Amino acid sequence: MYSDKVMDHFMNPRNVGEIENADGIGEVGNPKCGDIMRIYLDVEDNIIKDVKFKTFGCGAAIASSSMATELIKGKTLEEAWRLTNKAVAEALGGLPAIKMHCSVLAEGAIHKAINDYRIKHGLEPWKDDKNYDDDHHDIGE
Amino acid sequence: MDSKRIVYMDHAATTYVKPEVLEAMLPYFTEQFGNPSSVYTLGRKSRSAIEEAREKVAKAIGALPEEIYFTGGGSEADNWAIKGAAFANRAKGNHIITSKIEHHAILNTCEFLEKQGFEVTYVSVDENGVIDLEELKNSITDKTILISIMFANNEIGTIQPIEEIGRIAKERGIIFHTDAVQAIGNVEINVKDMNIDMLSLAAHKFYGPKGVGALYVRKGIRIENLIHGGGQERKRRGGTENLPGIVGLGKAIELATADIEGHNARIRALRDRLLNGILEKIPYTKLNGHPEKRLPGNINVSFKFIEGEGLLLLLDQSGIYGSTGSACSSGSLDPSHVLLAIGLPHEIAHGSLRLSLGDKNTEEDVDYVLDVLPKIVQRLRDMSPLYENFIKGGR
Ligand SMILES: Cc1ncc(COP(=O)(O)O)c(C=O)c1O
């Protein structure tokens, strides 16, 4: 059911862990729907120097977390903000339709972590048009 | 990782076909292929093979051969029992009682009947998955025509007080159906002693072939036909019989019920070794289902802080096959209705693992799982934000 890329990122997830005193932390999802993702950012000069994640969720959720963190590492905050769940899914060689909702979490967690950083630095948070916590199931494809 | 070893522990999903069963079936694909309805010798031989299988099924559950009807599996038997009894007794009433933890073959059939004007009560279960008998009694009305309660649950393995339910139904003159798909070969069943009016079974859960099952209908119980067609199954189920399948079902049920006690003792010992090992080696783990009144091969546990699909994928990488009640693996949004019915919070239901042992499992299999599983659970916990919160004392 999963592509080889998904299985690779699930079996050997990149960037699992925490960052102590992270510049930005974002968490989305809730235990009820079965997926929770937390992202830690280390930001220097507007660039994501390091990123780590922890995810409670299915194979697709863990693989998406891994791929999303790979895709934003070394990028500016603006670039990271523009990462969509679609791009994450594409980079993974596609996800089964019913699993698209699991990849939305990564996008949401990154947005939250960036805004956490912005708020901590006295900056205006960027506006998000989606609510990733409630029923992320509807957001999918 | 050692990926050579294969440990199949999903016998509640389906079993392999025993060699003796396959052997019994084979001639009926090739030489002995005649249509059981044909009058010539070849057909008559097929007919007698079917009648022999019918006798074996009847004997296994304490019924009469003429009370056994072959079907295309457990789901068809369930559909037939529920719809057949509902439509045949519409003049008497429109109320059906079942439970919240039935298989979808029952639940979705009841939902369909609700759209047809029937009323259905879904009785609750306690935290061990046992039917609330008081609630069952209290939900009976003059309009109640059918009670359908499964013998043993496919997910958590809990065995229901079927005799008591049979007694209640009999006292009130209500038809009692039980889905015994998981129970055959694991529990002694006598439909007469237990006052069971209808019973569903499926061969592929007890080392027989897939796509063949049976419905027992007590003499005198009237149900409408489900499959209309030719005059097969004494005009009750149209369609040329699944001859090899039926022969396989007969052989399989004969083997499965020959020594239920011996089978149980062996499987239960293995199961308990595995279960105790899991509970000992893996902290924050909870057993789901009744501690004693459960199917001998069934283990259903929830590991806190992790999700079941990831667990299955990692187990698969180590050659271990099990299943989970997590939503993400089923494709639906909610975790298993059974785990929710016994009162598990969503996140605990998501972290469930069912291992169901069978005849070929060995102590080595158990030890292998006990070696692999704790590492996999820890690996997923180390990735889990819920576990991080817990370790840090909650946030
Ligand atoms: C309790 C129960 N009822 C019904 C069924 C359906 O049986 P079948 O798959 O043979 O249609 C199953 C099998 O999954 C089951 O476990």
Ligand SMILES: [Zn+2]
């Ligand atoms: Zn998921």
